[in-house]
Amino acid sequence: MVFKSKGEVFDVAISGGGIVGGTLAGLLGLQGLNVCLINAGSRPEWSPDQCHPRVNAVNHASIRIFKHLGVWGDIRNKRVNPYYQMKVWESDTGGAIQFAAKEMRVPHLGAIIENTVITSSLFHLLAEQPSVSVIEESQLESFMVNDDGLDLHTDSGHEVRCRLLVGADGVDSISRSLSDIGKQEYTSGQQAIVAEVLADNHHGHVAWQVFLPNGVAALLPLEEGRCSLVWSCDDECYHALMALDDAAFCEALTTSFEGRVGRITNTGKRYSFVLRQHQAESYIANRVALVGDSAHSIHPLAGLGANMGLLDAASLSQVLGESRQHGRDIDSHTVLRRYERWRKGENALVLNSMRGFKFLFGSHIQGSRVIGGAGLKLVNRLNPVKRVLAGFAMGDIGDLPLICSTSINADI
Incomplete structure (x- = not known):
């Protein structure tokens, strides 16, 4: 009204x-x-x-x-674009963790x-x-x-x-x-680049995330095989990426994701925002x-x-x-x-x-990424721990309001 x-x-x-x-x-x-x-x-x-x-x-x-x-x-x-898997890895050590809706016994992850x-x-x-x-x-x-x-x-x-x-x-x-x-x-000294991109392989309704030396990049599945990119990186890396033409940017993105989603062939307009965390x-x-x-x-x-x-x-x-x-x-x-x-x-x-x-x-700091990569590998093998982490992320665990009760269907 x-x-x-x-x-x-x-x-x-x-x-x-x-x-x-x-x-x-x-x-x-x-x-x-x-x-x-x-x-x-x-x-x-x-x-x-x-x-x-x-x-x-x-x-x-x-x-x-x-x-x-x-x-x-x-x-x-x-x-609405559901995703059924999430694959996360650390680029230097190869440490990785993945979540699958089927493994978690839920219809989708989000x-x-x-x-x-x-x-x-x-x-x-x-x-x-x-x-x-x-x-x-x-x-x-x-x-x-x-x-x-x-x-x-x-x-x-x-x-x-x-x-x-x-x-x-x-x-x-x-x-x-x-x-x-x-x-x-808490200032992170980072900025995020956001764009819609297309790879020559279909994303398979998987959310991809890679920890890089200068930040973290994620590809989120959209319709018709398109992906939403969120690339958070240090200021120096940010300025270098924003200065690239579209072809070079796609190549940098393909390299950063190690070709796991295929070759990035197209990118839309790049937007950016400063990353800030506060309470x-x-x-x-x-x-x-x-x-x-x-x-x-x-x-x-x-x-x-x-x-x-x-x-x-x-x-x-x-x-x-x-x-x-x-x-x-x-x-x-x-x-x-x-x-x-x-x-x-x-x-x-x-x-x-x-x-x-x-x-x-x-x-x-020397060794921090090694510890992080090892932690991903360890948690990936500990299914009970992984289920708890996934439960929090999915909003199925925690001190939830009554209307968010897991007794209520969350199917898409």
Whole structure:
């Protein structure tokens, strides 16, 4: 529903209309909460003739969230690319590990889905939810906390009153900044190159990842044999790769993947972004909560960024819903603290694990890559350990929200 100022007080205002913010708005709307979503852009549109360069590796837990929302059918009917195996290796030592859906006794390991496929489906849902209002092409500019809620002001001149503000507005979150919440940021000195590429061999619905001396590269399966490339590398390597023409870039990519996916024959436009990993010092403030990249960001080698944010959204939705059922105020510190305790510890475990991977495989300290390669070989032989690691990555293990229960079908 398009925003219309009626002087009403919203239960929740969400700053940020990406995947996480849109999902949270939908979940709260299902509970009947009066929600205002402030979206910096216009309503996202999807075209079957265009492939969006930004993709997400969506795991089982996220699929269950989308099914609960009722948007999974729309997402699936647009474009979804499941993968059934994941093959990871270290280029210097040959240490390797692989995961297979059949071995894990699951229908698939996850799915690669374009960003606009998900957001367009979410916004179609929100347009049909009577308790959700959307302000488009607008960003939070300031807010003031008063006795009974918050008064928000946007750069487009909108004024919104709410009981609770949720920041879902990205790594450079204005909600976090305005709430005076600090963050611990870990700079990797790396940038990521993203492109759509084509190899002369079909990817076989396998996700490929190789640890290289200067970074890590991944090929994620798309339709018609195409792959989404995410190549994270040190600054020197990044500039050298971006300076190559398309033919030389394809050759470098073929060499880096050791020909395991065949010869890379074509590449689309290359995009890039600086890699940043951070954790907010607090996920909550007075009548404020943070979710997704506003609260934390992670190296893309794990493919978990969007999934972690979606778990934040589902967890906060559950906490607010249960609080309402017990007659508690959704904006109380006690309620918000429960959400923070739940998600901050879970996310910290993942973030610290990724820093460990970065040290082992990205460090120039002598012997670190040898240890990392040996570790891959060892874990690959320890099936119980491998199943636990896969379970966490797939969103089947952990302190999960009720709507992510493994009793719920995650089939595509």
